[in-house]
Amino acid sequence: MIPSFAGFGLGLRKQHYAEFLEHRVAVDFVEVISENFMVDGGRPRRILREVRERYPVALHGVSMSVGSADGVDRAYLVRLRALVEEIEPLFVSDHLCWTQSGGFNSHDLLPLPYTQEALDIVCANISIAQDALGREMLIENPSSYISFENDMMSEWAFLDAVCARTGCGLLLDVNNVFVSATNHGFDPVANLDGVPHERVRQIHLAGHAQGETMLIDTHDSPVAASVWDLYRHILPRLGPVATMIERDDAIPPLHELLAELGQARAINAQTGRLAA
Amino acid sequence: MNLARLQREFSTWLQADKPADAAPFGERARLGLAIYQNNFRAQLATCLEDSFDKTRQWIGGEAFHEAIVHHVERVPPSSWTLDAYPRDFPATLAMLYPIDPEVAELAALELALADAFVGPDVNRLAAEQIASADWDCVTLLFVPMLDLLPMTTNAAAIWTALAEEASPPMSALLPTAGALLVWRDGETPRFRAIEAMEERAILLMRGGMTFARLCADLVEDVGEAEGVTLAGAWLGQWLADGLVSDLID
Structure with a gap:
């Protein structure tokens, strides 16, 4: 079982490197995109080492492809293991999705059918990854824009089974719940109630945009009011969790993100939880 | 399925964007599939725009966008890292701009600088090692991120002007083909132009030739005085640039 960590963090982005290194920023942890630092050396690795001396770091990946029928890339795991050993992260996470098939890599978080076959493949891949990394991971629910006619179970039933079989935990992305619920026409609150609450170790909060036909998970705007409402709804049901604001595009000044994080702290305090 | x-x-x-390929996913998936395809293409386009900023400035945004479209159709991404995707783009530009070779050479320079930026961390040769070396038998070990780019045009001058936000020169062929040496000094990628003789010397030494053998070959090629001077000047510059990480007896 992955230990809990109650705290509030931000995604570390280039625009804010200097502030994180030159000042004590009011966060309990930072999260980085693993692949940005799975390089041989140079400035990115030095920056990450120095950030790690000041803050706990969570490694969040986008390319493990735990849903790939071809299996996981061993060379990728070797590189990630080296980074894990150097950084000793708070969490190592990736998404319930696939990115590569037959030598093609989409670099996008592509959807899985929730079938028994997919469940077996995902569990096998996560087990291989966890063995290679020497630790358990968190798996995040992605936003989705299609569903499959042969789905045999809900996303959360699928993820609960994944956790039970592999020992992994959950990274609950509340924005993704809202985006997927809106796109597929189901109730996000009822969906959140289906989350295996005891598995959740981290929460992502992010912004989205209205596309021509669907909501798009853009991470380029503040957290929407409807997503804050869902966060307020789910918190009392969870044990201690790490909450972070995820912004990947249109990066604002750090103080704006810290203000958003302050909103998360306030909601925690209102619900009688730790506001570290 | x-x-x-x-x-x-x-x-x-x-990859193909053919309606028939979407049929297996059913009519209700049509709108969602279009979003995944847009994300896929936008991700690759952003990757290439970020990687080749100066090439984009040189050929213009519209032409660069056409090159991206051509490249995305021709070269599917295969690696887990997006850092790998730009590697074939200079080849695509060479095909699209056969009579403007500076375009592909400018892109190759941008690519080499980006690779050097995240190359392995290696210490440059310590002063004590230089002083105590037996120069009659040592081989130089160059830093691993050292790259040699063949150059036929003034792409380096174009890069420099664009980096300084100055007006770039007209494209021109070099009087004689040479090369660019690209490496990282501390955390900063650097490059400098070298002539064919120095390029050849580095390639031979990378292949295991001793420094003494290089000196002897130079003496044979250009005479004793010039050969020894040239070898000494190159060595001094390589050491000053931090291109040498070790000496092997």
Whole structure:
């Protein structure tokens, strides 16, 4: 079982490197995109080492492809293991999705059918990854824009089974719940109630945009009011969790993100939880 | 449809953008599939725009966008890291701009600088090692991120002008073909132009030739005085640039 960590963090982005290194920023942890630092050396690795001396770091990946029928890339795991050993992260996470098939890599978080076959493949891949990394991971629910006619179970039933079989935990992305619920026409609150609450170790909060036909998970705007409402709804049901604001595009000044994080702290305090 | 087949057909749809390839996913998936395809293409386009900023400035945004479209259709991404995707783009530009070779050479320079930026950390040769070396038998070990780019045009001058936000020169062929030496000094990627003789010397030494053998070859080629002077000047510059990480007896 992955230990809990109650705290509030931000995604570390280039625009804010200097502030994180030159000042004590009011966060309990930072999260980085693993692949940005799975390089041989140079400035990115030095920056990450120095950030790690000041803050706990969570490694969040986008390319493990735990849903790939071809299996996981061993060379990728070797590189990630080296980074894990150097950084000793708070969490190592990736998404319930696939990115590569037959030598093609989409670099996008592509959807899985929730079938028994997919469940077996995902569990096998996560087990291989966890063995290679020497630790358990968190798996995040992605936003989705299609569903499959042969789905045999809900996303959360699928993820609960994944956790039970592999020992992994959950990274609950509340924005993704809202985006997927809106796109597929189901109730996000009822969906959140289906989350295996005891598995959740981290929460992502992010912004989205209205596309021509669907909501798009853009991470380029503040957290929407409807997503804050869902966060307020789910918190009392969870044990201690790490909450972070995820912004990947249109990066604002750090103080704006810290203000958003302050909103998360306030909601925690209102619900009688730790506001570290 | 099993998962492996679903993923192959989804991948085909993403790459080819043919309506028939979307049919297996049903009519209700049509709108969602278009979003995945847009994300896929936008991600690759952003990757290339970020990687080749000066090449984009040189040929213009519209032409660069056309090159991206051509490249995305021609070269599917295969690595887990997006850092690998730009590697074939200079080759695409060479095909699209056969009579403007500076375009592909400018892109190759941008690519080499980006690779050097995240190359392995290696210490430059310590002063004590230089002083105590037996120069009659040592081989130089160059830093691993050292790259040699063949150059036929003034792409380096174009890069420098664009980096300084100055007006770039007209494209021109070099009087004689040479090369660019690209490496990282501390955390900063650097480059400098070298002539064919120095390029050849570095290639031979990378292949294991001793420094003494290089000196002897130079003496044979250009005479004793000039050969020894040239070898000494190159060595001094390589050491000053931090290109040498070790001496092997």
